[in-house]
Amino acid sequence: MPHADPVTLPAEVMPALQGAIPATIVTCALDGEPNATTVSQVHYVDRNHVALSFQFFSKTIRNVRENPYAAVQVINPVDFSVWLFDLRYDHSETEGPLFDDMDMKLEAIASMTGMSDVFKLRGADVYEVLAVRKAPWRRT
């Protein structure tokens, strides 16, 4: 069900979605166990959706398919501000322009980090942005 008042991603957050610094995602299984891990890409889709790279059949992938909520933190590589996203899993894409864009970007990230033999995009998991805010965690 669409969010009643869709969030619009601020322009200030866009550099944080370039994949320069890995992001962190926390999800929760239906049995209540939280799960935290690193994600290579948080990709801008449109003004209130982002896509996360689905590379392995992980606990994160299983969790969001049974409990769609996720908390993500990304870092802006320009000013190092931290941004917090509250997300809701919507669907996964395994072909098409979004998948191709993320696949190309993941190859670049993998090459730069020596993970070319490991990183392989299985899907572009699209999430609705429920909330986004700049974390008050740093002196500005």
Add this chain to the structure above:
Amino acid sequence: MTSKIGEIMLSEDIVEFLHGVRVFALGTRSPALRPATARVMGVFANAAKGQISLFLPNVQCDPHLANLADNGLVALTAEDPRSHRSYQLKGSVVEIRPSTDADIAIRDVYRDKLMSYFRQHSFVPLPDHFIGDYIVDPSTTITFRVLKIFNQTPGPNAGRPVDFIPVEG
């Protein structure tokens, strides 16, 4: 060689790993199963007690303290930013208290090592204020008993339990 950590056996290798230059992230969840994340400023692994103490700036404590008061469930990731070797430790809170001078000394050593690492070794050298501008005081120390450990290094073994050996007797 292994050390006894609570109800599992944890290798010295992992304890040493946790005390190195790592990037840590905390995960908790609300009563409504809504997850939340924070950036942890270092940890101390107490092998004898089978517990991990993590140092969380108070500015990052919301909503984690409320979440932990509700259910006590902790997920902590630790990643070597250079090799991407990673682990996730899951467990249950045993104590939450203001950080002591000893905690803060450990945290400051961690922060200095992390700044040094990013200055010298990251793919894109990062200035000291990348770490130094994080607000770290006042700080809360959250201690949890480790119940599960998972390999999270990217690759085919990601997600597999590590050293999950029940203690005999």
